[in-house]
Amino acid sequence: MSERETASPQASGDEPAGAHTGRRPDEGEPLPPPMVGGESIVEQPPEGGEPINWAEQGMRASLPIGSAEPSGIATLRDQAPVVGAGSVGLGRGKARRGDRIFATLTTTSGLFIVLLILLVAVFLVVQAIPAIRDDKSNFLFSRDWTVEGGNLHFGILGLLWTTVLISFVAMIIAVPLALGISLFITQYAPRRLARPVAYIIDLLAAIPSIIYGIWGIVVLAPFLEPVQRFLYHIGGFALFKNEGISRGTVFNAGVVIAIMVLPIVTAVARDVFERTPTANIEAAWALGATRWEMIKMAVIPHGRPGFVSGAMLGLGRALGETIAITLILSKGFEGQPFSWSIFSNGETFASKIANAAAEFNDPKQTGAYIAAGLFLFLLTFAVNAAARAVVARSQVS
């Protein structure tokens, strides 16, 4: 961990107030430190660095990031193994009763989580399969969606396209912004400014998604209309085609999702950039680099895997977002022709399920939606797993 200032005995607040070695201006020798009870008041506090601010660490830890590596035996932050980890009691021989009970209790909780996820998978698959089997359209490659009356024609291609498109728009906006903000917080802003800035960005994450949804459709969408109209002129090609829809487009949803996802990517990026080894940074300074050059030389190369991982976590969040998209994105009508444009409407996995939630009547019909949900689950899981793989691989090399 790098220090901003050189450490001083005052750093940990251990020293009683008012103790200091005096140096009279006209004498060469410093006064001996004041003594109390045979021991000087002035002394180095025990090693260990700054005291831990538990609550602040708690806030950092509760970011939706997940673990960096699977635990065989748990390790402390500095990679030393946790004393006593992995054993029921402490040491060989039969463990005491209290230890056995408590160890069983915690192990059972762990087992509970494992079984819970397995159950999720099983239940979802079991209820999705009959629907997929009876699906008269191709589940993966069709854009139909008729599920009433036991007559099943459904496919997720349209949902997949809309979901990916919204996420794509969101990431194009959010990732550069997140890069800029995290660099601002860690490399440019003075310490006193960095903290409130980080706090403000974290506030974005605290706002519930439904509120982003209503704000998005009521306030932002009208505002984005002229922006959309302007962007039609880039046109010519399919992605920006004017579909005659002014509000509730993929573009609207993408902008709002970008705002929602920004704090996640920023938080991971901040964490990663802060850990840039001081040695690399100082080497850049020593070469006479400007601040931007230093960042290019030291901060970004070191932080790239972590940043990519953060972006992928943001992507995972974007893929799974439900209510904001349901409120913003307009549904479109039955049999609407497919469009590549970001200015068209549609449904994502999540909004499709949400829109139909009131009508889960018969198991087959519900099964179709569960199948869609299962696909979404696998998709977000793959993205999150890839994010962790990126970090793991970079730690090995």
Add this chain to the structure above:
Amino acid sequence: MAKRIDGKNLNIYYGKFLAVEDVSFTIAPRSVTAFIGPSGCGKSTVLRTINRMHEVIPGAHVEGEVQLDGDNIYAENVDPVDVRRTIGMVFQRPNPFPTMSIYDNVAAGMKLQGGRKNKGELDGVVEQSLRGANLWEEVKDRLNKAGSGLSGGQQQRLCIARAIAVKPQVLLMDEPCSALDPISTLAIEDLIQTLKETYTIVIVTHNMQQAARVSERTAFFNLSATGRPGELVEMDETEKIFSNPTDKRTEDYISGRFG
């Protein structure tokens, strides 16, 4: 009654790695014994086998016997937790419990080992232990303040008070002064001279002068070669070790030719 400690043919492992090979020693009750040697030679490891703290590390284990007054603490049916209640330990960095006051820190051992104690009894033991650690006068007016608010030397004496509050037979000290300034170090060395009247003390130190000052007997540990396990080279009266050691390696270490 302080106990005698006998180590017999100890082989100490971290997982499959043999860290210390075939160590045997005898420590008389109410004496101070110093373990010295270069870094990484296993002196702390041997110390921790005396109170069965070594096996707390995942995968670590011990072969051989350690006897307290003849009773093997590594016997089949011996509970390590019970062993540790008879033996106190003070660590290199002072580690008072941060969520507890000074009073609670000293009382922690008694409270957490179970059994009901009334307030009067606890008060008495706390005062006695703090006096025994030469800390009473300095903290008697702020017993309910946080333990972490003391200076380094005071914290270490608090840890000593905490250790002796449970009335152990043996006191193990793992480089207790290495994180402290010289004045606190002297204070603790003086304390050791008082404590040895009640407890058997074993102290690991990398400071040879300290070993010469406080101990009656000294054991010199060393690595036989890089990558080889540590071993006990020589153990004898402190005066002899520092003036006229038997083994050449001891002499080399004492005179600073390595270490």
Add this chain to the structure above:
Amino acid sequence: MTATVTAPPPTLAATTSGRRKFKNNLATVLVTSSFVVAVIPLVWLLYTVISRGLHAITRDGWFTRSQRDITYKDPGGGAYHAILGTFEQVLLCSIISIPIAILVGVYLVEYGRGWLARTTTFMVDILTGIPSIVAALFIYAVFVTAFGGSRAGWLVSLALVMLMIPVIVRTTEEMLKLVPNELREASYALGVPKWKTILRIVLPTAFTGILTGIVLGIARVAGETAPLLILVGYSPNTNGNLFNGFQGSLPGMINDQVANIGNTRVLVNGRPVSIHYAADRMWGAALTLIIIVMALNVIARLIARRNKVTN
């Protein structure tokens, strides 16, 4: 924080070419403006919610009345039913999640070993990334489709449990790993058994951090809407029974009112009048929700500040 901003040593400025200087300044401008750009939607959104929701919540009866018998044509009514519903659902969720999550965290750090620990941590990772709609679908698939139950508030709590557990597990894990080994060793050396050490020394030391994680976890689930859509119907009446019948909730109320914000013309005494009752209530409910979530976040920050002072 270990930010690594150190001033560049006073270099030979003359040797920094104009081109490099330009790039450097451009970078500074872009980086600073990215922050400004990010703040704009935050301020804008908060301003919208506050300005449009304020007079709804300051109106008499907002916190004491429900939406019983109130249609989009009627003004008034309150959010009591919604606040009660959200409170109850989140409370039940917390009661279930918190103990389980802390135990899992303790397991992973202090007891976990081998395949079970690796699998558990992997599963917690999955839970971290699960979209709320999928968690809701799962609860539906188990309790409604398979067990034939009916929709009710407690099912929402169960879905929220799946969302809250991973947050608290991770926080607990990280906080336990921050507790220095020395404390555990000191306790073990005193002859304190492992379980007591964890309960009386390690967990209390990490407590403040874990508490912060819990508060933030609660703030996160309080605003979740997807489970509400699938697992319980919205009721405009006050229903305190989590296990029976439809229930109101703050996100549910927002969702309910948003459907009517377009219906702004009614006839009063034969004359067309423009009304905004639904919009008012929607923004009012949104503001109420934001106040609750922000209050929780502020509490977490206050814990941080107080913790710093006493240390």
